[in-house]
Structure formats: C-alpha cells, structure tokens
Amino acid sequence: MIDATYLDDLVANATRHLIGDEVLLAATHSESTVFARFNDARVRQAGTIDQSSIDLDLIEGLRHTQAGLRLSGDAASDRVRVVAAIERLREQRALVPDDPHLIINTDVTSTQFVGDDDLPPSDDALAAITRGAVGKDLVGIYTAGSVASGFANSLGQRNWFQTSTFNFDWTFYLQADKAVKNSYAGHSWDEQVFGRKLSDANAKLDALARPAITLAPGEYRAYLTPAALLEVVELLSWGSFGARAQRTSQSALLRLLTGEGELHPSVRISEDTANGVAPDFQEQGFLRPSEVVLIEHGKPVDALVSPRSAVEFDIEPNGAAGDESPRSLAIGPGDLEADDVLGRLGTGLHVGNLWYTNFSDRPACRVTGMTRFATFWVEGGGIVAPVNVLRFDDSIYNLLGSRLAGLTSEAEFVFDNSTYEQRTSASVKLPGALVDAMRFTL
C-alpha cells in the first residue's frame, strides 16, 4: 500500500503539470489486507490483497471532470499515469458545462494520523482461531491489515489517516439455522478477550440446543440487541440522514421532518466523528466536525451536508461525503441496565440479530426484515427456547417511537465489517432497545 509521502509526491508532481488557474483535488484509498475465510472450522479461502487507488478532480472555474485510477505502487509509472489522466481530464473538461454545485475547500488545513500497527502475525491469528474452533462448526472471516485514506490538493492541503485493525467476524453453528453470531475487532489481539468471547458464544449455543418453538404472526414485546438494532439503523443510514435526500423528500424520515411522525424523546442520533474510527476529512478535503447532531429528543436537528448539497440547497456543508451517509453514527444510550434486560422484557422475544431489512413503505419509514441467529423466547425474565425465524414489518415510529420502552445504558461500538471493493473505517455505536410491541407477520 502507499503512504502519505507517496501521495504527496504524486500530487506535487501533478501540480507542476497544471495550467493557468487549474486546481487539482486528489483522494486516495489504500489497503494491505490479509484474509482467511472459514467454513466448518477449516480454511476455505485465504490470501492477501494489496491495492491503492486515487480519485482526481481537475477544476478550472466552475468546470471540472473526475477520474479514478488504480495505483500500481511503482512511483515512476504512477506519476506518469496521473499526469496522463490530467491531460485526459483537461480534454474532457472542454466538453462539459459549468457545474453550478461545485465548491472547493480553500481553507488549507493539513492533518495526519497514523495509528500503531500492533497486529498479530497471520499464522498466529490463524492458530488462535483454529484452537478456538476445535469441535465447533465455525464459519466466518478474519481480516487484518492497514487501511488508509488520504487527500491532497494543488493548494497545498494534505490529509492522511491510517489505521491497522483486525476483524474476526464469525458464527458458531449448532444445527440448521441455529447459530450464535460474534465479532472480535480491534487494533491488537488479546487472547483473554478472545477467550471470553468464545465462552460467551458457547454458553449461548447451550441455550440454542433447547427445542425451538415457532411463533404465530402477531405483536410481541421484544428486546433488540445492539447487533439487531444495527440492521435497522444501517437501513436508515441508506439515504435518510443526508441533506439531498431530505430536501427532495426521498428520506425515509420524511414524516419526521414534516412533523407527521414522531420518535421517542429519548432518541438521540449523531454523526460522532470524534469517537469513531473514520477519517476526520472527506474526499474533497472538507474537514468533519467532531459531531453533527441529527436527531435530539426525538426531533430532527441537522442533516449530513456534502459540499454539493451545500451549494444546491444554500446551506452550510458539514464534512459529509458525496453520498451523505454517516461514517461514525452514534445512538445515545438510555437507562436500561444490561442486567435488567431480561427482567424488563418479562415475556417476549430476545432478538439477537435481524437480517435483510428493507423498506415496505419508505415515506412511512416502515421496515421489514427477518430475525436471524440467536433469537429466544423469554418468559418471566428467563430464556425458554430458541425461536424459528420470523419476519417483522413495523414502523420506525413504533420501534423507536411510541412503543420504545427503553434503551440500554451501555452503547456497543461496532466496527463496520463491510468489504465491498475495500475495507472501510466506518463504525456505529448504539445501545439495545426494548420495545413494548413489535409486529411480526410471517
């Protein structure tokens, strides 16, 4: 993978090839990732991925064109290819009209963060996982390595953010679809922490061994663990918090914005960059504030505003990426103590995970999805039996609104384990949620 010096060299060289008032923006993503995929406690696929890319934006006045390039890691050839790309962008720019939504960050603020690399050697990690999986049907993936995001422009701004993390995302299967989902992520591997996670998973497996029950469709009191609530929150993150979606009535929170829908006063949602693990700058070099409050006391406060939306809708940008999706979302905790969850649930469903959520009525923020992995029927504050998968179909204005009975006092920090195209540095911090009545339909 490349480092900050490599990016600086590429952009400094490219800047010497600019003409007149041209401005160049450059954003990079780089990673060196090892991965090992497991099924039935054996390695299915394993290897290493080394990749770096750069996105260029060549600007003159209000005209600009953009290009992405894969970097080879060979500095001499990458310098030549970036300059060749600039020449192509210049030719294309003559064919495009002015972009009325273009805005450049002229506040040159450079930052650099390079976290410690304290990752275990790959064979040590494999050995630890293999030891922990003895006698188990383990399936999952271990990824580890450094991930970096960078920004540089011809005005002299330089930003670099690099972390080294591992993420072991795995499931212990008992039989069929009865399983316990787990993750262990961080910066350095701690055998004791991993051992505790194995023990917790084994204990849940014991509970799953009881005969499963099938519940009829209907409304049930339910506790959503942080992992379960995450599935709902991730769906909301898909185009609900952004200014563009909100200003064009496409946000699933439309009725919250118009006052026709209400969330519970205890709901607070923010983009909490200060306490996340994502870069504090976005791909056009705008810095992210430490926090953007999206919902406070159940009411909408602010939106994630990209530079383009800021111009389009005449509002202030706040460091959002072009897609206006959160990178470090946080839901504030409540006052429900972890030890009291089962007691407060009383009789109902303890939902370990939800899965495959989607909108069944987007303007009404009605969501459907499935229970998955360890979901239990609870009576009198005690686990009775695992429950066969159920489909829910309910409104956020119920789940996090009129029927929200409490949020746990501790919020869980969840690393985003998505690896589409590349590993991410996104995260979500959120509590569990106790719901008076949740609607299940199939």
Place this chain on the structure above:
Amino acid sequence: MATMTGPPSIDDLRHRFLGALPVGIDEATIRFVDEECEWLMVRRGTVEPVHSSLDAGAMVTVWSNGGSGFAATADLRPEGIRAALAEAAWWANAVAGHAIAVDPPALTDRGSYHSPAGLPWAATTLGGRIELLRTVEAQLDIDPRIVERRASIGRRHVRSVLLAASGGQIEQTFEFTYPSMAATAASGGDAQTRTYGGSAYCGQGGVDVLDRFGFCDAAPTIAAEAIALLEAPNCPTGTMDLVVAPDQMVLQIHESIGHPLELDRILGDERNYAGTSFVTREMFGSFRYGSDLLNVTFDPTVEGQLASYAFDDDGSPATRQYLIRDGVLLRPLGGSTSQARAGLSGVANSRASSWNRPPIDRMANLNIEPGTSTVAELLAGVENGVFVHTNNSWSIDDSRNKFQFGCELGRVIRDGEVGEIVRNPNYRGVSSTFWRNLSGVGDADSFAVLGTPNCGKGELNQMVGTGHASPVCRFSEVEVFGADE
C-alpha cells in the same frame, strides 16, 4: 527498469508469470483484469461531474500440499508478480492441513469471448452523450410535484485474461451498459418514486442497449406514473392472484431461485454473511420446486444479456443447462470447486467481481423459459388480483424461504381486465410454496432479457452483475398488501 504505464500484453503477462513460479507447487493461475468505466448523470437539470476510471490488477492463486492461497496486486511488473506468487504460495502452505482441500481447476482450454459488437460507444462523443441525458432528464420535469429527477448512463469495458501454469489461456472482453432514470413526486409527507425498470434495464453492448430498452422515449411515461402514484390509492390487501412483470420477475428469480441454488450456500460457506439455503444436496433430481410450468435455465449464451460469457473465472467452459425442468429441481449453481466438494454436477458459475477478489459461486444468467400464454390469456384467468411492476424493496430470510417484496407500481385486475394504478404493492410468501402456485407463464412476446448489476455476496464482499430473463408470470393465492395493512 523501464517505466510501465499501461497494462502488459498477454505474452508479457505469461512470461512474467511463468518466470516467477515458486518451486514445488502443484499448480498456479493468474487472472488479470483491466477495466475502463464512464459514469454520466444529469440530475435536476444539472450535469453532475463526469467520472471515468481505469483499473488493472491481477489475482494469482497457488495450490500446494493440499492448500491454496491467493494474492492480489496491481503491481504488474515482473517483481510485483513474483512477490504475489510468493505470497500466495506462503498462504497455500500456511493453511495446508487445516483447509478445505480443493484441487486446482483443470484449466487446459484456450478460448475467448467478446460481447456482441452492437453500436460502440466510441461512435459517440462525450458532448453528445451529455446532450442525450439532458434531453431525457428534461422530459421528466412535467409537474412541480416532481421534486427529484435524474437520468444516467454507466458503461464499462472489461478485459479478463486467465492463464494457468499448466497451459490454459482464456481471454474475455465485455462491454456493459447501464442506463437509468427516475422521478420522485412528493406532496406533504408522501413521496413516490418511479424508475426506468429499477436497475434491470442493462446488458452487454453499447448504444444499442439504450435502444433495446427504449431509453430515449421512456421519460414522459415515468414522470406521469410518478405523479399518478402520488394520487393513487393504496394496493388492496388480501390473498389474490398476482401477475408479475419481467422487471419484478428479475428480483423474484434472483432471490428465491438463484440464491437458494448456489452450491456454496448449500455447502455452508456463506452462513456467516449471505446465508444458507433451504435446499439440500439430496433434493436435486426429485424436489418439486415449482409447478409444472416452471422451467429455469442457467444460460450464459443469451446474446447481450448481462452475464453472458464463454468461461467462468476458474476457466470452466460455460454452457446452457436446465436447473429446474417442469417444476423439478435438477442442478445447482455451483462451479468446479463446489461440484467436487458436493459430488454434484453444476454449471460454470465461479465468478469474481474483479482482480481483487477470489471467485465464488454466483448466479450468471438465470432465466425462466417462456410458456405459451399471451398476457391477455394470463389476465383473463384473474377474477381479483394485482399486476405488479418494478422492484423497489426486497427482503428474504437467510435460508431464502420467507420473502417479502415490494414494487413501484401496481394495477388492479378485475374479471380479467387491468384497472387503475395502485401504490405500495407488496407481497410475501415462502419460496417453494410460491413457485408451486405458478399458474401461468407468458409466451415469447412478453419475454424480456434483463439483469441486475449489483448482487452482493461473499466474504470478502463482492458485487457482480447477474442476468435474468423472464416472461410475464401469474401466481395464485398470494398474500398481497399495501401501505396501510
């Protein structure tokens, strides 16, 4: 060392690969992919930034001592390929003994594939493409209640070269085109979006793909239907007949036939992420998946369909195969590795999203064969039902059984006649029950060759395009509902 700025020739690639093979290994392959893309969009009257991209890299795989390892690199210099081979060999040996043993694919074929030539994008200018989109997008602006509108074209040129140490060589070149448009109408706390087939109107080819799906003429209807949906009543609720247009059949096939038949899911590889399957190995050859009317093929030979190819990414030659015939399940979607693990015959569907991901079992073109009924005949059999168009919501359990899908637009059917538009049509069911209630299959006149560009699966995650062709189909006794159930 000379500076290398472009991708190497096949001869150079082969020379560098063969010249750097580690000693003592059983087999090795290199899969080189280079890709050139362009994405254009006009949104709310503004030309969004023109974006193009160039990508090139290679995945090497080494088999040794019963293990296998991968290494992906964009450094295609001799030293880069040598380092990747050494890394892959390290992994092969590191996991040997606690790996699922897989033999290397028998890659001895030499072959090639090229997307149908069609009308190449090179015959157009960037200015002309932008002007086309401006014209189309402007036609969506028919009413102040249209608050969001966009028209876009994406195109990709992808070349893939697969070489094996033992001698095989496959070269395939693809041209993909993805036209899209959408209009959102809103009033107060309600909003309705109508699109140009969701994302299903895509395929291999150039400008001809736009003509294939009537891109230049579609905008007025899309905008008018967005307004109509805003004013329309909710879809009725009840158990009724459901007639499904091809741009929703795409999703129905994909989620409730395609994914359950993926052999790696059946083998458990995906249980931590994408899920497992209600289908088991014992079902092949006897399980009644659907009614007698259900005939499903894996068909990589359909000209211009999104996932047509001559070889998969393991180098297996791809041929048309029936997966379900007269309703009976025959064959899974599994490539050579999964076939060997499961002891089942499959198809050539081991595919990777790019050079930086290893191949896994994926859908390719998965099609429902046309039947004999005209659409009028399908409708004539419906006393009370809904005709649904264009997917906008999909959710299904991890065994691919209990599903709930939503569509952009419905039209009520009464006594065989199509009536008014209704909004928020949703339906739910259980996969095999649903397919067994297939009561009518449209003929070739209602058959549409479509696809989906964004199927996600795998750990590491991968996004690939899949093709789905289908006629209009009719299902009986479906649980249908609208927004205010």
